[in-house]
Amino acid sequence: MSAQYTLVIGTKNWSSWSLRPWLALRATGAPFEEIVIGLRRPDTQDQIRKYTGSGRVPVLKIAEAGKTLTIWDSLAICETLAERHPQAQLWPKDWDRRAQARAYAAEMHSGFADLREQLSMDFVRKIATPQLREETKKQIARIIGAWSDALSRHGGEGGFLFGGFSIADCMYAPVVSRFHSYGIEVPAAVRAYMDRVLALPSMRDWAKASQGEVDAGIA
Ligand SMILES: N[C@@H](CCC(=O)N[C@@H](CS)C(=O)NCC(=O)O)C(=O)O
Numbered sequence: 001m002s003a004q005y006t007l008v009i010g011t012k013n014w015s016s017w018s019l020r021p022w023l024a025l026r027a028t029g030a031p032f033e034e035i036v037i038g039l040r041r042p043d044t045q046d047q048i049r050k051y052t053g054s055g056r057v058p059v060l061k062i063a064e065a066g067k068t069l070t071i072w073d074s075l076a077i078c079e080t081l082a083e084r085h086p087q088a089q090l091w092p093k094d095w096d097r098r099a100q101a102r103a104y105a106a107e108m109h110s111g112f113a114d115l116r117e118q119l120s121m122d123f124v125r126k127i128a129t130p131q132l133r134e135e136t137k138k139q140i141a142r143i144i145g146a147w148s149d150a151l152s153r154h155g156g157e158g159g160f161l162f163g164g165f166s167i168a169d170c171m172y173a174p175v176v177s178r179f180h181s182y183g184i185e186v187p188a189a190v191r192a193y194m195d196r197v198l199a200l201p202s203m204r205d206w207a208k209a210s211q212g213e214v215d216a217g218i219a
Helices: 016-028 044-048 074-084 095-110 113-118 134-157 167-181 188-198 201-215
Strands: 004-010 032-037 059-064 067-072
Touching: 004 016, 016 074, 016 167, 016 201, 032 044, 059 074, 067 074, 074 095, 074 167, 095 134, 095 167, 113 134, 134 167, 134 188, 167 188, 188 201
Parallel strands: 004 032
Antiparallel strands: 004 059, 059 067
């Protein structure tokens, strides 16, 4: 019997960390259930702590062979999915490209705090560019430089950072959304990459659900 996946995530319009493994899980093609916990509410922490002591979403539950395993943290979930679904090639096949893709994902996971704080994800809204702090400007420039570099090396083979869609793209998808929402100026090749990411069926489904949250007044 195949595994049953349940992904516990936060309000889609806001939860950038949830979007990352959600995209990876969609890319595997495996069926899954999702539980959406409302963020920025008085009971948010109580709700999340029903699933994980970390107090953070996303969380993946894997029910298999009578056992249920709980995995928290976006990157750990992505790694687990890559291991369990090798056919999805969530990491590039070649070791050198894979090593680079991992470095991109890790840099996102551990960094860019100013960008994340100043340009918080608001998936469906268009927001005027705020007065950017110097650190935020540096982080935006770093990301644009890193994307441009990867795209010029590998983008021709599939249009994504390392050719085919990978965990590196999952990790940066919320930044694509932020650059789009806040009207950050980017070079043409980066804009084309952003448009490709935004046009993914999974990203469109996330946008539809986020719009539903906004329309319902819960995001
Ligand atoms: N490093 C964690 C960060 C997860 C995180 O900060 N998630 C936010 C939502 S995007 C959260 O759960 N916040 C708890 C709260 O709002 O109470 C990861 O990669 O999964």
